[in-house]
Amino acid sequence: MYRNKNVPGRAAYLAETIPLITAASQVAPHIFIWGFPESVARLVDHWPSHLKLEGWLTWFFKNAPSRSKSWRPSQQTCLHLRRRDGKLYPEHFYSEKHRALAAANRLEFKMTPYSVFQEALLSGFIKRSEQTGFRYQKPESVIEPLLRMTTKPGDLVIDPTAGSGTTGAAAVRLGCAALLSDRSAAAIKLCRERLAAHLDSP
Numbered sequence: 001m002y003r004n005k006n007v008p009g010r011a012a013y014l015a016e017t018i019p020l021i022t023a024a025s026q027v028a029p030h031i032f033i034w035g036f037p038e039s040v041a042r043l044v045d046h047w048p049s050h051l052k053l054e055g056w057l058t059w060f061f062k063n064a065p066s067r068s069k070s071w072r073p074s075q076q077t078c079l080h081l082r083r084r085d086g087k088l089y090p091e092h093f094y095s096e097k098h099r100a101l102a103a104a105n106r107l108e109f110k111m112t113p114y115s116v117f118q119e120a121l122l123s124g125f126i127k128r129s130e131q132t133g134f135r136y137q138k139p140e141s142v143i144e145p146l147l148r149m150t151t152k153p154g155d156l157v158i159d160p161t162a163g164s165g166t167t168g169a170a171a172v173r174l175g176c177a178a179l180l181s182d183r184s185a186a187a188i189k190l191c192r193e194r195l196a197a198h199l200d201s202p
């Protein structure tokens, strides 16, 4: 889910976003909310009490154009909220060796991923074959760890603000089903083109 600051004011942002989080928690044990740090920070302590803040995740990129005289924007935030019954799968990040040690109950340090991902913005020659032309497209490698931590093959992933369909592309690559929607017809068209091979209906 993507929520950003184009909704004016803290109160209006909360009034629109908290009901979405509440509704999402009725169907999903894990919720990820993306946005600029100064937007999603407004949500702290306002989500329903049955959701726990599992992680404050940061996507760090160094290749944003610098247009201001002040700090150069180089991050986006993703809040991971978890229902009590939401399972985590840290073992999805283990190597063969770690898996064997875990099976023998001898894995002392859990090799879980960092909460900061460094991945370049998709622009210019960066991962050209992945680029769809959608202005706000995220790299699949930024979405993939979120899904690996919280899903197993066969699970359903829902993205109501799908943009170019990155969540769907990462989900099907991991063997999950995906349900995508967006208010923009152009975004839906892009999702359809990108995921044509995986559509249930044309």
Ligand SMILES: C[S@@+](CC[C@H](N)C(=O)[O-])C[C@H]1O[C@@H](n2cnc3c(N)ncnc32)[C@H](O)[C@@H]1O
Pocket (backbone or CB within 6 Å): 002, 134, 136, 137, 138, 139, 160, 161, 162, 163, 164, 165, 166, 167, 181, 182, 183, 184, 187
């Ligand atoms: C930042 S983009 C998502 C980018 C996506 N993760 C990707 O990699 O392509 C945000 C998307 O949310 C959609 N959106 C914003 N508010 C929405 C709403 N209230 N309902 C449905 N879609 C919405 C926009 O149309 C836009 O396509």
